[in-house]
Amino acid sequence: GDSVTQMEGPVTLSEEAFLTINCTYTATGYPSLFWYVQYPGEGLQLLLKATKADDKGSNKGFEATYRKETTSFHLEKGSVQVSDSAVYFCALSDRTDSWGKLQFGAGTQVVVTP
Amino acid sequence: NAGVTQTPKFQVLKTGQSMTLQCAQDMNHNSMYWYRQDPGMGLRLIYYSASEGTTDKGEVPNGYNVSRLNKREFSLRLESAAPSQTSVYFCASTWGSNQPQHFGDGTRLSIL
Numbered sequence: 001g002d003s004v005t006q007m008e009g010p011v012t013l014s015e016e017a018f019l020t021i022n023c024t025y026t027a028t029g030y031p032s033l034f035w036y037v038q039y040p041g042e043g044l045q046l047l048l049k050a051t052k053a054d055d056k057g058s059n060k061g062f063e064a065t066y067r068k069e070t071t072s073f074h075l076e077k078g079s080v081q082v083s084d085s086a087v088y089f090c091a092l093s094d095r096t097d098s099w100g101k102l103q104f105g106a107g108t109q110v111v112v113t114p
Numbered sequence: 115n116a117g118v119t120q121t122p123k124f125q126v127l128k129t130g131q132s133m134t135l136q137c138a139q140d141m142n143h144n145s146m147y148w149y150r151q152d153p154g155m156g157l158r159l160i161y162y163s164a165s166e167g168t169t170d171k172g173e174v175p176n177g178y179n180v181s182r183l184n185k186r187e188f189s190l191r192l193e194s195a196a197p198s199q200t201s202v203y204f205c206a207s208t209w210g211s212n213q214p215q216h217f218g219d220g221t222r223l224s225i226l
Binding site: 032100101104105 | 172
């Protein structure tokens with residue numbers, strides 16, 4: 001079945017550092033890919049998405065490119081802030097699934113220190 | 115602009131007790147979902163509902179039941195709570211395939 005693998009955390013960075021969170025997937029079809037962010041005590045919020053190969057999703061300074069050849073969707077941000085401290089989830093949605101179910105990775109905790 | 119609303123936010127139960135977690139969305143979404151979140155395991159799908167009147171099992175349905183009361187509401191019931199069901203439960207909704215899901219703030223459930 002479909003699956004998503006993320007790098008383990010926690011990832012600890014200093015403010016203004018470069019952030020990369022690796023995400024790879026396995027899927028039988030051509031999935032849509034998502035990054036969600038979860039701040040402490042809150043639910044998940046959509047950060048960005050990409051629906052086909054070579055698409056780049058971007059939001060709030062974060063970017064991720066859908067790489068079909070490497071089955072990857074790595075999240076990057078050039079200069080993190082303390083407010084970016086959160087748990088980040090990579091997820092996929094199989095286009096053949098009519099019900100919109102998502103498969104999530106285990107999540108990566110990011111801690112940004114001043 | 116409420117989005118997805120879950121009640122209660124916190125709950126402590128004793129083993130064997132029952133309870134229902136409530137979820138309502140005001141975005142006229144067709145599909146709704148219940149997940150549980152446990153440390154190091156991401157979110158796992160318990161049940162989902164593609165439309166009013168239909169429900170299907172997800173990855174971890176044992177010990178749970180659901181009801182899609184109408185298009186807005188989707189409840190999750192624990193008939194006889196067990197300590198293994200201690201978790202954070204999230205409800206989500208979406209228009210359908212390939213669309214992002216919108217999440218509630220979660221219910222933190224502890225079973226002693």
